[in-house]
Amino acid sequence: MRVIIIGCGRVGMQLASLLSMGGHDVVIVDRDMRAFEKLGPNFRGQKIVGVGFDREVLKQAQIEQSDALVAMTSSDNTNIVVSLIARREFRVPKIVTRVHEPERAEIYRRFGIPTISATTWAANEVLKMIAHRDLASRLTLGNGEVEILQIDLPPHLAEHSISELTVSGEIMISTIVRQGKALIPFSGSKLHAGDVVYLAVLSSSMEKLKKLLGMM
Helix, strand or coil: CEEEEECCCHHHHHHHHHHHHCCCEEEEEECCHHHHHHHCCCCCCEEEECCCCCHHHHHHCCHHHCCEEEECCCCHHHHHHHHHHHHHCCCCCEEEEEECCHHHHHHHHHCCCCEEEHHHHHHHHHHHHHHCCCCEEEEEECCCCEEEEEEECCHHHCCCEHHHHCECCCEEEEEEEECCEEECCCCCCECCCCCEEEEEEEHHHHHHHHHHCCCC
């Protein structure tokens, strides 16, 4: 896979190194040549000094042949401009954009640009560690807005309807594993003793889920 990374800061450098070690064809762009010193001698990719949204720089990075572009600079404005150019002009198949201001993430998604917000992700991770350690998270979606949780069904909920663990738009059971077999429940499904339940839950609704489970 050929990947262009715009920005050789801490995250960009780490990502470039991991991709390079994984055998991928990596090009990293930064306006400061000194930033490349962080990559170390084992980096096998291409380094380009330039501004990430400069079309000539992107062509030098062979953006037309690239499979993915990751915008990781310290400027949200630069990241979105680079991403829009990559999407609209060069039709890069995969684009990921880092945002520092979480409120901008939704705006960028409206342009069809997937975003990563370290601020939102870190806040949600800390919240899980201190407030929801008794709920086993298996997957975090988006920037932490939705969690996929795995729970062993509490005995008092056996033979109850899945509707008792459902809150429209906030909490829903996606899968039940029963005696080793996975099934997707329907609206009238009953919960059985020994079920392992997988739920999709808004991070903001964790306390509500704990009440439904009898944990509070």
